[in-house]
Amino acid sequence: MIALLLRDVKLSVRAGGGALIGVLFFMTVVAVIPFGVGPDLNLLSRIGPAIVWIGALLSSLLGLDRMFQTDREDGSLDLILMQEHPLALTVLVKCLAHWLGNGLPLVIASPLLGLFMNMDEVAIGATMLTLLVGTPAxxxxxxxxxxxxxxxxxxxxxxxxxxxxxxxxxxxFGVSASYAAVQDPAPFMPPFLILVAITMFFAVLGPLGAALALRNAGD
Amino acid sequence: MRLTVDALSARRGEDLIFKDISFTLGAGESLILTGRNGSGKSTLLRAIAGLLHPESGRVIWISDGAEDGMRAAEACHYLGHRNAMKAELSVRENLEFWQSFFGDFAGGQGMSIGEAAEAVGLGGITHLPFGYLSAGQQRRMAFAKLLVAWRPVWILDEPTAALDVSAESVFTALIKTHLGKGGIVLAATHQPLGLENTQELKMTGFAGVMESMW
Structure with missing residues (x-):
């Protein structure tokens, strides 16, 4: 299983891997917003967390279809399905590798993009934290x-x-937790904890559902 | 140690490709599937490997160490038309990954990466990216994958496609060695592999099944 994790992470950073493409798309989306909205710094910092989150959501959708497709095209998926390891566990490991290759770079790039949006330190920190917790979901x-x-x-x-x-x-919940960190009356913890709960919920349900779909995709 | 296929039928879309195929293979025995293109050789092999839901029938693996209800696929290596290797990774990385992901099946042990590459006649080039190799070399390396982890049953779908004559003889020798160790081989092939103690199953495709049905 460690071998699978290492292989997938290696593949995502080598030529043709999705890691860089996701980050570039994220930067493109967020970087054009200030040009479109105009130089109103207050407005930018107000919509900043939402824009960064939307950018991250769209770029993480971008690389998803390749998660199993590359393995299917070269026949690896057949061999993975035949093994004795529980398939849901294999899928969980593939998800983790996919997140390390495609999700984590987005989290790391988000503070830079926060500066584009004129967000203050607290807002940048909160957005980064919510992205760190939310992108695995x-x-x-x-x-x-x-x-x-x-x-x-x-x-x-x-x-x-x-x-x-x-x-x-x-x-x-990602965006509302980010806003709660900067706007005073709203509490930060409830939306953040719900976000954590969503991630943990899908960490269980996602691999099970994906394993079921892969088993029945047989051809 | 025994692989039993019991009344297996499989369907592609609406058509029944084959119907009620049964056979049993013991240690050291092999089965060669012949038949023209589209006659269902690959479909049968995929059904045995558990990659295609059969319409009826089942595949059973019986051996001393096997638990009840174990899927027969877990005892099998499957070499399909595609090589299941990543062009971006080096040959060694590919083989190391499969060696550790497969793990050895009870009752045998796989070779090291170097030995396996030597065995298919490509010793010195494991550092190259898999994508740099020629089609024939890629096929040989895909075959080396079967050697790095032990599985008693080898399911080979046209293993000698894209290969020169010397590679064919290398493969035949490796298959014989595997049978000598008490392995089981199922192969769909057009080339005579020159094996002894072999059963042959001639696939006729759904046309043949239709004739027998109607």
Whole structure:
């Protein structure tokens, strides 16, 4: 299992891996917002956390369809399905590797993009923390979509559409926790803890659902 | 140690590709599937490897150490049309990953990476990215994957496609060695592999099944 984790992380940073593409897309989305909205610094810092979160959500959707598809194309998925390891555990490891390769770079890039949006230190810290906790949930949810669409050619857009409704609560609680950190009356902990709960919930349900879909995708 | 296939039928879409295929293979025995293109050789092998839900029937693996209800696929190596290796990683990284991910099945031990590469005749090039190799070399390295972890049953789907004559003889020798160790081999092939103690199953495809059904 460690071998699978290492292999997938290696693949995501080598040529053709999705790690850099996700970060570049994230930067593109967030960087054009100030040009579109105009030089109103107060407005930018007010919408900052939401924009950073939306950017992160869209870029994490971008790489999802490749999670199982590359393995299917070269035949590795067949061999993975045949092994004695519980499939849900294998999928969980693949999700973790996918998050390390695609999700974590987004979290690391987010403070820089926070500066673009004229956010103060507290807001940047809160956004980064909520992204750190929330993006794994996006990966776990996305694994189900990726597994369902694994046999479809050009299933990328379909995966995004399948996954988006389930990803919306993550966005809502991520953004509201980020805002709660800077706006005084709202408490930070309740939305943040709900975000943690969503992540843990999907950490269990996502791999189980994806494993079920992969088993039945047989062809 | 025994692999039993019991009344296996499989369907692709609406068509029944084959119906009620049964056989038993013991240690050191092999089965060669022949038949023209589209006759269901690959479908049968995928059904035995547990990658395709059979319409009816089952595949049973019986041995001393096996637990009840164990899937037969866990005792099998499957070499399909695709090589299951990553072009971006070096040959050694690929083989190391599969060695550690497969793990050895009870009752045997796999070779080291170097030995396996030597065995398929490509000793010195394990540092190269898999994508740099020629089609024939890639196929040989995919075969080396079967050697790094022990599995009693080898399921080979056209193992000698894209290979020169010397590679074919290397593969035949490796298959014979595996049978000599008490392994079981199921292979779909057009080339005669020159094996003794072999059963042959001639697949006729759904046309044949239809004739027998109607």
């Amino acid at each position: 996006l990966t776990f949810i996305g694994a189900v979509g990726a597994a369902v669409a694994v046999a479809l050619p050009r299933g990328g857009l379909l995966v995004s559409i399948l996954v988006l409704p389930l990803a919306v609560p993550v966005l809502i």
